Structures are given as structure tokens and as C-alpha cells.
Amino acid sequence: AKYQVLAVVGGIAKESLNKKFYGAMKELAPKDFELATFDISTLPFFTQDMENDPPEIVQDFKELVKACDAVVFITPEYNRSFPGVLKNALDWPSRPYGQNLWKGKAAAVTGASTGSIGTFGAQHHLRQCLAYLDVDVMGQPELYFNASKAFDENGQIKNDAKKLVTQYWEAFEKHLEHLHIAE
Ligand code: FNR
Structure with a gap:
């Protein structure tokens, strides 16, 4: 794959809508994208007491962040x-x-809820932190994924939602090209 993409999913519940959304996103990702994720619930609470010599699980996560495009x-x-x-x-x-390690990374922000504009507040607070951390976040399109409407009775993503995700990925690939992330 041309791009190693790390998906950081903020939902950690067993039945998390955001995990489910990630599953759909992964299936619809461009062929140039190799997606990996990491269970962030396994990370201990951050403390400066450990920042210079963090536990192995933290080191694993930091390696993933370092290695991804x-x-x-x-x-x-x-x-x-x-x-x-x-x-x-x-x-x-x-x-x-x-x-x-976030500095200079290309990123995109999205989120799932059961409403049409749910995760707006979450996404924009996150963008504020990412700006400070020198991350190149895609501006458009925004994607407030309404998970209550997106899946059919078999759990398959419906066409309208599929189109939104596909457009989002296409824009992200353009964002990466624009930033000359590829080799
Ligand atoms: C929520 N939820 C929520 N939804 C929203 O649109 N705006 C909000 O401010 C909040 N606040 C909030 C606080 C807490 C503590 C919980 C537990 C929930 C609802 C939330 O978006 C919903 O439970 C999602 O399904 C959570 O995402 P996952 O875990 O399903 O991925």
C-alpha cells in the first residue's frame, strides 16, 4: 500500500457505534490505504512520571504513530x-x-452518533488540539456520521452512507497527495 493509515477510534464500548463506523470505513477505504488501529483503552493514564520511559504498550502505540503516514x-x-x-x-x-510524534502528520477527523449533527462538538474540540499539535487536518468534507440511519437490518452500510464515506476517503487521498505524503 502507498499509505499507512492509523485509525484512532475514540469509542471503546463493545457495541460502540464508532467502532462499527470504523469497520465500514475500513471496507470502503481506497486500495492505496492500509489501515491499522490500536485499542486505546489499553493505554494507562498519561503521567509525566512515565513520559521518558513509558510502559511497553505505550511504546507500541508511539511506534505506530511514528510509522504511519x-x-x-x-x-x-x-x-x-x-x-x-x-x-x-x-x-x-x-x-x-x-x-x-503527531507533528507533521496528515489527518482527518470524523465521528459517529445517532443524530445528524452529533459529534460536532467533539470533532471541533479535537481539531483545536490537533492544530496545536501541528497536525495537517483535512478541512473538507466534514463527516458527521449518523449511524442510526446508515445501516440496514443486516448491518450492511446503505448506499447514501456509503457515498459519504467514499467521498470522504477520496478527499483524504487528495489531501495526502497535496501534502506530498507518498514516497
Ligand atoms: C454521550 N452522548 C452524547 N451525544 C452527543 O451527541 N453529544 C453529547 O454531548 C453527548 N454526551 C455524552 C456523554 C456521555 C458520558 C455519554 C456516555 C454519551 C451520546 C453518545 O454520543 C453515544 O452514546 C454514542 O453512541 C457513543 O459513541 P460509541 O461508544 O457508540 O462509539
């Missing part, structure tokens, strides 16, 4: 922001000071 953040909304578990996953690779 691009990141897609798929987040639920909790109280008009993104979940703490996702903030924790952002914080680890940002440290120690001066060794921010």
Missing part, C-alpha cells in the same frame, strides 16, 4: 467534547516536550 480520528461526542480516553491517547505521543 496519516491518521484518521473517529470520535464519539461526550458532553460536547471528545472522550477522555482519546485525549489520553493524544497526550502520550505528544511527550516528552519537544518530541511530539
Whole structure:
């Protein structure tokens, strides 16, 4: 694959809509994209006491961040922001000071809820952190994925939703080309 894409999913519940959304996104990803994800619920809480010599699981996550060409953040909304578990996953690779592994990464932000504009607050708070972390986030299209309408009774993604995801991926590939991420 041309692009190694790390999917950071902020939903960690067994039946998470955002996990399900990620599954659909993975199936519809461009052939040039190789997607990997990481269970961020396995990361301990960030503390500066461990930032210089983090546990192995954190080192594994940091290696993935370091190695990937691009990141897609798929987040639920909790109280008009993104979940703490996702903030924790952002914080680890940002440290120690001066060794921010997110810097210069290309990224896209999206999220699933059961409403049509759900995850707006989450996505925009996340964008604020990513701007500070020097991440090149795609501006358009935004994708507020309404998971209550997107799947049929067999759990298959419906055509309208499929089109939104496909357009999103196409735009992201253009974003990566624009940034000259490819070899
Ligand atoms: C929510 N939910 C929610 N939804 C929303 O649109 N705006 C919000 O501010 C919140 N706040 C919120 C706080 C907390 C603590 C919970 C548990 C839930 C609903 C939430 O978006 C919904 O449960 C999603 O299904 C969660 O995503 P996953 O886990 O299904 O991926």
C-alpha cells in the first residue's frame, strides 16, 4: 500500500457505534490505504512520571504513530467534547516536550452518533488540539456520521452512507497527495 493509515477510534464500548463506523470505513477505504488501529483503552493514564520511559504498550502505540503516514480520528461526542480516553491517547505521543510524534502528520477527523449533527462538538474540540499539535487536518468534507440511519437490518452500510464515506476517503487521498505524503 502507498499509505499507512492509523485509525484512532475514540469509542471503546463493545457495541460502540464508532467502532462499527470504523469497520465500514475500513471496507470502503481506497486500495492505496492500509489501515491499522490500536485499542486505546489499553493505554494507562498519561503521567509525566512515565513520559521518558513509558510502559511497553505505550511504546507500541508511539511506534505506530511514528510509522504511519496519516491518521484518521473517529470520535464519539461526550458532553460536547471528545472522550477522555482519546485525549489520553493524544497526550502520550505528544511527550516528552519537544518530541511530539503527531507533528507533521496528515489527518482527518470524523465521528459517529445517532443524530445528524452529533459529534460536532467533539470533532471541533479535537481539531483545536490537533492544530496545536501541528497536525495537517483535512478541512473538507466534514463527516458527521449518523449511524442510526446508515445501516440496514443486516448491518450492511446503505448506499447514501456509503457515498459519504467514499467521498470522504477520496478527499483524504487528495489531501495526502497535496501534502506530498507518498514516497
Ligand atoms: C454521550 N452522548 C452524547 N451525544 C452527543 O451527541 N453529544 C453529547 O454531548 C453527548 N454526551 C455524552 C456523554 C456521555 C458520558 C455519554 C456516555 C454519551 C451520546 C453518545 O454520543 C453515544 O452514546 C454514542 O453512541 C457513543 O459513541 P460509541 O461508544 O457508540 O462509539
